[in-house]
Amino acid sequence: MSKHFLSELTGSFATPALENPTGVMMEAAYRDLGLDWRYINCEIQPDDLENAVLGAKAMNWRGFNCSIPHKVSVISHLDDLGESARIIGAVNTVVNRDGKLIGENTDGRGFVESVKSSLELTKKRVVLFGAGGAGGAARAVAVELALAGVAHITIVNRNQERGEELSKLVADNTSAGAEYHAWTKQYQIPAETDLVINVTSIGLFPNVDAELDIDTESIKSSMVVADGIFNPPETRLIQTAKTKGCTTVNGLGMLVQQGAIAFEYWTGKTPSIEVMKAALSDALDITEK
Numbered sequence: 001m002s003k004h005f006l007s008e009l010t011g012s013f014a015t016p017a018l019e020n021p022t023g024v025m026m027e028a029a030y031r032d033l034g035l036d037w038r039y040i041n042c043e044i045q046p047d048d049l050e051n052a053v054l055g056a057k058a059m060n061w062r063g064f065n066c067s068i069p070h071k072v073s074v075i076s077h078l079d080d081l082g083e084s085a086r087i088i089g090a091v092n093t094v095v096n097r098d099g100k101l102i103g104e105n106t107d108g109r110g111f112v113e114s115v116k117s118s119l120e121l122t123k124k125r126v127v128l129f130g131a132g133g134a135g136g137a138a139r140a141v142a143v144e145l146a147l148a149g150v151a152h153i154t155i156v157n158r159n160q161e162r163g164e165e166l167s168k169l170v171a172d173n174t175s176a177g178a179e180y181h182a183w184t185k186q187y188q189i190p191a192e193t194d195l196v197i198n199v200t201s202i203g204l205f206p207n208v209d210a211e212l213d214i215d216t217e218s219i220k221s222s223m224v225v226a227d228g229i230f231n232p233p234e235t236r237l238i239q240t241a242k243t244k245g246c247t248t249v250n251g252l253g254m255l256v257q258q259g260a261i262a263f264e265y266w267t268g269k270t271p272s273i274e275v276m277k278a279a280l281s282d283a284l285d286i287t288e289k
């Protein structure tokens, strides 16, 4: 039998790329399924993005992730967009479909998957902190929660323009209600809220002691509290919510699930979530509490 030495290629384009652990969990999942696939983590400056995309196309990469700061700017270098990426206006996963590069967004669906086992989302009321800048994570999470059937999303954001734009985007494109709430003073979470989510960068390493300006008395045990931040997984918000008796969902689940959806887009196969989680926890030295 002849031997083959040509791996299928995937990877990531971002800057900074140094601390991006995605490759570790992807390659663990490839190995687990016996796939001769590689994931190459690349440091790409904004001015080099177009050439990087053309290079990936020339080398017949099967797909790649885009992270900060390329999630929006990559769109002009792609052949087409999937439906949710079009609504969100940001791409975190590019898929090579018969030589055409198609932009998808798996961040929001990853979040929805990660929270589903803690809360049935249909008709629920959501408070979402953040409206997304260059990364667009809050836009992705809001749109996918709305498509998953939540009743209403209150978007709490410091920048008014971004907050209003996101609430309009949700209201215009989905059947969920949405409103913007200006974050000019300490926020009181309405008691009827089912799900609270932080999709700002407040609390992200290295500023791990930064806290959202929320009246912690308004966090009730009936609420599910989630954080998009995975480094550290136990953010101040998650810690506070635990002391209030809430069910909590940290950002590791979103990270693994968005990767698993990208994996499926590229390979057509379902990866083991457990294998991906274990590889990630190992790489980040995390023991989940």
Ligand code: NDP
Pocket: 068, 107, 110, 129, 130, 131, 132, 133, 134, 135, 136, 137, 138, 157, 158, 159, 160, 162, 199, 200, 201, 202, 204, 228, 229, 230, 251, 252, 254, 255, 256, 258
């Ligand atoms: P962006 O930088 O694009 O968005 C930042 C958001 O944070 C904006 O809404 C911004 O508000 C808000 N913000 C930042 N600092 C403050 C502050 N001091 N006070 C109030 N609001 C603030 O980031 P992304 O959309 O890429 O990511 C957001 C978060 O989601 C990050 O923490 C990231 O780690 C996480 N994430 C997690 C993923 C996962 O798989 N777990 C995937 C992708 C992202 P304003 O508009 O007012 O400037």
